[in-house]
C-alpha cells in the first residue's frame with residue numbers, strides 16, 4: 001500500500017491532489033457514487049472512475065455494490081476502507097489520561113479511559129507517556145505499520161504548526177512532536193486540548209452541519225475552541241482560544257498564568273474548588289466537609305459527585321460561576337456571531353445547573369439581534385470529546401484537511 005501520497009506535500013501531482021480531495025469528500029459526506037463525487041469536485045465521470053479505481057487498488061476505497069433506487073440504472077456505491085489505516089489520540093487530564101484508536105473511516109476501534117497518569121512537567125512523565133502510547137499500539141489487533149499518525153492533546157500554550165508545547169514538556173531545542181516521533185516512529189501531532197474537543201464535537205458530536213461554532217471547555221481551567229467555516233481557528237502561533245485569561249474581575253485573586261482578574265479564577269473547576277474551600281472555612285456546610293476537614297485532596301470527581309447529590313453549597317457556587325461565564329460568552333457572541341455555542345468539559349455534565357444561568361446571562365448581556373442567531377447546546381461526547389477529537393484531528397491533519 002502506498003500511504004505516502006496521503007501526506008501533504010507541496011509537490012504532489014494533480015492526480016494525487018485529486019485523490020486526496022476524493023478521500024476528504026468521503027470523510028465529510030460518507031459513502032457516495034462516482035456521480036456524486038464528479039458533481040462535488042466538478043470532474044468528469046471518466047476522470048473520477050480512473051481515480052477511484054486507483055484508490056481501490058491502493059486499498060483506500062471499497063466498492064459496496066449497487067444502490068437501491070426506484071427503477072433505472074443503479075450506480076455503485078463506494079466508501080472508505082476502514083482497515084486501510086488507523087489513528088491514535090491521547091487526551092491528558094490532571095491525574096489520568098485516555099487513549100483511543102480509530103480506523104480510516106473514523107470509527108472507534110479501541111478506547112481506554114481513566115489510565116492513571118500524573119501530568120507533571122518532567123522528562124520522566126514524558127517518557128511514561130510514550131511508553132503508555134507504545135504499549136497501547138502494541139496491544140492493538142493491527143499491524144503497527146498501519147498506524148498512520150498519533151495526536152497528543154496538551155492543555156496550555158501549544159503551537160501545533162511548529163510542534164512546540166510551551167506549558168508542558170518544553171525541555172529540549174527539538175519540537176515535542178519530534179521527540180515523541182523519535183520514540184514511536186509514527187507521525188505525531190500535538191494540539192491544544194480544547195481545540196481537539198471542539199473538533200471531536202464537530203466531526204462526531206452535537207455539531208450537525210454548523211460551520212461557525214464556539215466550543216467552551218469548562219474543565220479544571222477554561223478555554224474555547226473556535227471553528228470558523230468548518231476549520232479550527234489557530235491564530236498566528238496556535239494560541240487562540242485563551243478565553244479563561246480574559247480580564248474579567250477587579251480583584252486580587254492570582255491566576256496560575258501570573259496575572260490577576262482572569263475569568264478562569266471565577267468560572268472553572270479550579271475556581272469552584274478554591275471557592276468551595278474558602279466558603280467552608282467561613283462556615284458554610286457541604287457534604288464534602290468531612291473530607292475537607294481531614295485535609296484530604298478534593299478532586300473534580302468529588303465535586304461532580306457532590307453536585308449530583310445536590311450539595312447546595314457546590315450548586316450555589318456553580319450557578320454564580322455560570323452567570324459569570326454567561327457574561328463572558330455574551331461578549332464572544334457579540335464578537336463572533338456564531339451559529340452554535342457548545343458547552344463542554346466536565347462541568348457541562350452538570351446539565352441545567354450550568355446551562356440555565358449561562359443562557360440567562362447571554363440573553364441579558366449580548367446584543368439581541370446577534371444572540372437570536374445563536375443556539376446553545378451541551379456537548380454530546382462529554383469527557384470523550386478530547387480523545388475522539390485527537391484521533392479525528394490526527395487523521396484530518398495527515399490528510400491535509402486542516403488549514404493552519
Ligand SMILES: [Zn+2]
Pocket residue numbers: 244245255256257258259262264
Ligand atoms: Zn490567567
